[in-house]
Amino acid sequence: MNGKSILKTGTIDAEQVTEDLGYVRTLIANVILVGHPAGGDWVLVDTGLGPTVTALEEEVDRIYSRPPKAIILTHGHFDHVGGVITLAEKWNVPVYAHQLELPFLTGKQDYPPADPSVGGGLMARISPVYPHKAIDLGDRVKGLAEDGSVPFLPQWRWIHTPGHSPGHVSLFRDCDRTLIAGDAIITVKQESALAVVSQEVELHGPPAYFTSDWELAKASVLKLATLRPKLAITGHGQPVSGQVLQEGLEYLARHFDKVAVPEQGRYVD
Template sequence: MNERSILETGTVDVIAVTDDLWSVRTLIVNVCFVGAGKNGEWVLIDTGIGPFTNALIQEAEQRFHRPPVCIILTHGHFDHVGSVLELADRWKVPVYAHAAELPYLTGKQDYPPADPSVGGGIMAGVSPLYPHQAIDLGERVNTLPADGHVPGLPEWRWIATPGHSPGHISLYRERDGCLIAGDAFITVKQESALAVLSQKIELHGPPMYFTTDWEEARGSVQALAALSPKTAVTGHGQPISGEELRLGLQRLADHFDEVAVPQQGKYVD
């Protein structure tokens, strides 16, 4: 991460991670703008929470002067899809997600409710208030290609990283080791309101209160650690790179049960 500039843009913070990858924070969750070529094309990864729709539109249109090629969802939890309906309709672009995530994006199945007993922080304590109902994107949403190809981003591939949700994905670019991890792992203790406010960088497993399959979550972190990424943008927290990322991610993979899995909770056993 040679250049890291934070631009105050109203209600979103934009971090330039590389010359064609930006992490955009919408209060508690990040989305990504990814450049898709020399013609100014780009792809939006996740859409944040609803109140930031206008801020995302303003930032994206000022930066690119055109709609994205498409929207890719790492998963369908409320804080990652809050603006997806409005953005897809405004820009008239398709949405893509993993096949296992489609029931939650087409109104067929709700996510399990959050578990407020894990993590010991205010964000976890109030998690039953977070929406867990399915949204219905109808024909707007499409299944990601089975071969790992990412629509609109020929240099990237998607990787199944379930656990936090059944169809969770991450995206990886081998050329420079860039990883968009979604919530497979994060760089802030998301259960703690104080940590979320301070944005102190710490590698953690997926947000505990919404993670329902810890065995799969462990395997996903181990698979991402095996890639040895050089830079990572996560769904919550700040971008991370270099030795801090390599050592922290390997430690998380090696000691996942001790440092990531809560000692108790409705989804632990």
């Protein structure tokens, strides 16, 4: 990518990818900033890990000097909602997620436990310690509109991309074919600690240890491939664009059963 790096520390790594699109890597997961820093409405997509919430808040304040209009959640796994309660309360902003994700965000239903047998890496093996209990945002969280519109982002639409979680969504801007994929696709082998550290870009399906419906995950990748995105920012890994993205996504879609679905596991069958 040609984005301008704006901060690199041991806690977070931030980059402005385009004039109105940036991301902050919070240890292992990305938080997306959508909107021009110079003015106008902007929205935070996901909130990363809980221990990084203070550093994330400081970086957001530095870039925008104003709170977002809302927080959009691609899904509710622990590494994407770690700071959401703190930030939503401090900024006094609403949180939006797919209707099917609301039980996990209102304390009504826990996610299925992680499967440490898939992926063959350290991140997968230690996944049983990752939180999978529901959080409770109460009436602060709202369901996304059924028409696909995204609050405060008129050029964007949300796309239901389940499999990694029931209400997982990705965001797409048709005018320049920009994709915020969440964990429907990622650009790092998240099961491997070495890959997470090196951040070498390669297209992968969703993190295997928390993916509970592989048929839906495959359908979601096929759906995203038909969009032919030119730029993608994913929930894990670095942004990817151009030929690398298009060829990688097409290959992943065609060979999903072979390259993404584990040979065995708690949720494979």
